[in-house]
Each structure stands twice: as C-alpha cells, then as structure tokens.
Amino acid sequence: MVSCHPIFIVPNSTQLIYRKSSWWKRNQQRLTPWIFLSPGLLLFLVYVIWPIFNSLYISLLQWDGLSPAIYVGFSNYIELLDDEYFYISLINNLKWLIFFMLAVPIGLGLAIFLNQTIFGIRLIKSLFFFPFVISQVVIGIIFSWFYNPRGVIGPFLESIGLSNYAILADENFATYGIIFAGIYPQIAYCMILYLTGLNNLNTDQIEAGRMDGAKGLSLFKNIILPQLKPATFLAIVVTVIGSLRSFDMVAIMTQGGPWGSTNVLAYYMFETALSEYGYRMGYGSAIAAVLFTIMMFYILFFIYRMYQSEKKGL
C-alpha cells in the first residue's frame, strides 16, 4: 500500500521526500482520525465546551452585561440556597419530569388503538400525529386561550353553574395546566415511535405465543412489550429531555407567573439573566450550572445504559 505511493517512484528527490514523509508516515495512522475529526471538534470546542466553562466562570461573577464584572466567588450559589424561587423551580422541574412521563403509556395506548388495517387509517393516524407537527408556540397560545377565564373552559364552567376558574392564575395548579399543554404534542411523538415499533413486530413470536395459549394482557405483556423495548427506551429518553427543556411552554403561557409559581429552572435562568428586568448574568449562570449538573447525571446514566445494552449486543 505504502510502497506503491507515487512519491517513491520519483528517483531524484527520494531522499528528501523520504525524510519529510517519515514522521508523517510513522504517525499517519494515529493522526488521520484527528484530522478528520478536527472540524467537528473545533466547532464542538467553540460552541459547546467553551461556553460551558465560560458560564461556569461567569457564575462566579457579579455582572450585568454592561459594567465591569466583579469576582464574587461562590456567593451566587450561596444565594441560590436561600432563594425560594429556585426551590419552586426545582420542584416544578420534578413535576414536569414525573407527569410528562404519562405521555409514554398514553402514546403506547393510542398506537395500539391505531395499529389496525381499516379504510382510512392512514388519515386518522396522521391526524393523531398532527399535534407534533404544530409548533410548540402555537400550542402554548391555543392552550392559553382555552384556560383564559374569558376563553373556553371558564365560560363553560359558568354555563353549567360552576364558578369561573382560570388554572393559569392558580399557583397550585398552573404548572399542571402547562404540563397538560406540553404533553399534548409529546403523546403524538411517543405514539409515532410505538407505531413504527408495532410495524416491526416479529409475527412468528406472536403466533408461537398464541399457540402456547397467550392471550390479551399476557400476550401483550410477555410477547409484544419486550419487542417494543427499543421504542420504549427512545420514548422515555425524548420525554425526559422534553420535560427538562420545558422552557418554551412556560415562556408562552405564564412567563413563570403567577408570582413565579410556574417557573422551571430553564425559564428562571432566562428570567434572571436575560429578561427585561434581569441581567444578573452571574446568578443566571449559577442556575444554569445547577441545571447542567442535573442533566449531566441523567445523560451519564443514559450513556451508561446505552453502553451496557450495546455490550450485550442489543
């Protein structure tokens, strides 16, 4: 391979070229992957790694983005420990994480329900998939109209003799109102994952199971669900990620209100660092660092699981 390299056919300059190329030749195997990786690595360094460390650094500063920054050590983090909005945001993130998971079983249910061969099922499937196609912003706005005391739900309650109720103005339930809006497209997403999973079921196994007397729930639990494991895994992963980045719905529907009770970490970070009344870059970065740590735990767990299952050859 190397010997038929054209450089070595040129007789006069052999010596020189040999000298020159020897280091390259010796290290070629080692260097080539890095050369190919370098554009990507460079971008990754500039746009991912550097910002991470930079915002960790900013979290040690007191800085409004205009005036000179003052180094304040860990005081932003210490303040965070005594900030009730921070705990509210953290608890809301947890609520998102737990209740957003409902999208997975509901998506599975819908997928099984729609996994039929009747006339027009494709149209019906695409209608069910529709919420995922609409932009999150549009969904947020539409749900705000639904919840508005002068919108749909409030007047409906009034018409049946109950008192008007605006869930987004209720500090105890506003977060659930937003989660419900957020879950709406997420169900469609999980459903489509399961629909593809259901298409790839091994019919031999199902028939074998049937012959062995499996029916209904036991067939589903023992034969179908194990085959859907990759789809389940993927659905859980995208749902967890979706719940952690639940920024857009909060921004559109309540801006963290009423009085900060629907804040999540991502939105609280934005509010302190970048909103009209914010510009506490250091404090916002400290919140970002906490959010980053939480996500990191999850991502590491996810990578570990992937690594394990790949080792098993799944």
Add this chain to the structure above:
Amino acid sequence: MRKILATLIAIASLGYSSAFAGTLVINTDLTDPAPKAAFEWAFTKFQEENPDVTIEVNNFDHEGYKQAIRNFLTTNPPDVFNWYAGNRMLPFVRAGLVEDVSDIWSDTGWVDGNLTEGMSHAKKPMTIGGKQWGIPYTYYQWGVYYRKDIFTANGISVPTTWDEFVAACATLKAAGVTPITIGSKYLWTTAGVFDYLNLRTNGYEFHMALTKGEIPYTDPRVHAVFDKWDELVKPGYFLENHAALAWQEAIAPMVNGEAAMYVMGNFSVALFKEGGLRDSNLGFFQFPEITPGIPMAEEAPTDTMHIASGAKNKIDAKRFLIFLSRADVQEEMNKTLGQLPVNSGSKVNPDPFLEAGLDMLNNAYAMAQFYDRDAPAEMASEGMKGFQEYMVKPDRRNKILERLEKVRQRVYK
C-alpha cells in the same frame, strides 16, 4: 475572485462615503402604527430643514428592542436612540454608553434650541449625577378610567377622597358590577395601583426614596399603603382571575359593562374606543386623595431620545435632539401619538382625556416615572411579582414584604 473583491471594496467604500456625508443613524422601536407615523413625520420634517443630513432608521420590534439595545450600544452604536427616563437609563449611563447632552440643555452654543424655556420642568428625570443624558419628547398620564353611564346608573359621582372611592366600590359591588378591572398577567399593572396608593398615602418624596432603596419594605409606612390596598382587595373589588389576564384582556369586562373602573395609562383609551366606548360613556378622573394635605404627585412615564457615546455624528445628533424638543415639533408629533407633549409651549389635541391629563399634570406637585422605571429593574421585577401575589393572596402581606426587603438589601448594596 479578484473581481468579486473589487466589487466588495467598491460597495463598502460607497457605503462608507455616504455614511460620511452627514448621515444620522437612528435606532428606534417604533413598530406600533401611531409612533411610527409620528416619527416618520418628524424625520421628514427634520430632513426638510436640514437637507445636508441623511437619516437612516433601524427599526426594532418593541419587545426585542429591550434586548437589542444592550447589544447595539456596546457593539455598533447608532447616533440617536430612544429609551425611557429615570432609572431605566441608569445602567447605560453608568456604563458610559450614553452621551452627556447637558450643553443643549444649558443652550450654550446651540442657538436654535430653547430648552430652558419650555422644558425646564422635565429636566429632573433626565438628570443623573448633575448632568442631562437626553431629551423627553412625549409623556402620558395615569389615572382612573371609568364608565360614566355605570356611575350615573348607580348614583355615584366622581370620587375625590379615599372614603368616597371605597364607598363607590362598595355600591358598585352591591350592584353586581366589578368595581375595578385589572389584568395582572404581565405584572406591571399592579405597580400602577401600588404607586398611586403610595403617592397618595406617603407622597412623592417617599415614592422616590422607596424606589431608590432608602426605605425598608417592612417600614410601617409601606404597611400603611397595604392597609389601604386591603380595603380594596379584601372585599373583592378587583376583577377575579386577574392573574390570568393581560391588561388588554381586562378591558373587555369594562367595555361589556361588567366592570366600572381601571387604573391605567392614557394609552388604554385607544383600546377602550376600539371596544366601542365613546367620550359619552368613558371618563377619566385623578386618583383620589388619601392622606389629606399631601401634595398630589402623578405618574407620567416619559419617553426620551438619547445620543450614544459611541455616535459617529454627534453634531447632527444634537441638532436632532434640539429639533425634537421644539414646541411645534412636539405638538405635531403628539397629535399623532395621542399623548402629551413635554414642551410647555405645545398645545394638545382637543381630546377630553388629553386635556384632562394635561390639566392634571400641569398642576401636579411632581411626576413619578412608574415603579418599574424609578426602581432598578431587579427590584421592580420582584416588587411587581409581590404586588401580584398580594392582590390574590392578601394574607401573605408580611411574607411578601419580608421577601422584598431581602431583595432590597441585595439590590442596593
């Protein structure tokens, strides 16, 4: 390749040379129709008077402008930009991004301006550290907008004292009308109510001291404001579910006749009229007196024009600011804006709300900018969150004020 490069250089030099010959770069957020029309008129007029100057306008979206201003002032400063008076301009002034324009205020060498004559009353909100940092071109009054017909139907006359005001609320409530409508989703509407209660209970000096962070939020005088507020909140005189409504959405109950009053700024009149109210059934009155003897100060948020310290064409920028402060220019612009000119030599449109506002402000003891313009942004944001929470959960007053006090100690340290 060389050809492309040559073309690029040609284009760049073209742009540069034209930028050199008296171009005035103006950054604004005038996307709403009325301000846009008013400023288009002003730009045209300025160019007619100053044919050597070319105006170049960069128009930003109103909300996006609040973010963009931080970027363009530090990286690519225009010559002139619009902003707000009071504490809102403080971070930019402090960071050295705004040009000191004290010389046009003192008329030294700027013969075509006479700011001392018509604008001296508006000098104070433009002053930081003894210097002036821009000029105001428009403001508007805050007060109580009410349904005349509902008042008449319930035998209520315009309240001038606190007792009359509370009694009017009680009568309205008993008649099945929501006394005061409000939409507090975006928080700032609550600050209007707080400011007026505070201005009337403790006075202008107290308002300024509080927003400057000199008074603890746990002070008995702050509690006195909330005592008055209790008299409105606890009997349920404010619209229900207001935390879910934007200020515009809260106009609807008043238009429908389900609510009778709104503590608001004059910009709301356009929306009331769009909803079908007319001068015959929509009225305006000054927020009533609470503590007798305290001089009546009003809320009058002021819009301003500034020069960036990094401006390339400061001479023409100052000419533009002087132009904008002239009585005839402000008169014409504010006719379009539907607001009040700052220059005392300007006249206003024959409009009952503007006339009432002008009359009120001309007799005002002092003018506050608004809670979120007088207080630093961080304090204002926490404060308004607290006001909203209080208006829904009045029992939490102590907890809220203690939290605000904690914020105050951090923000003003």
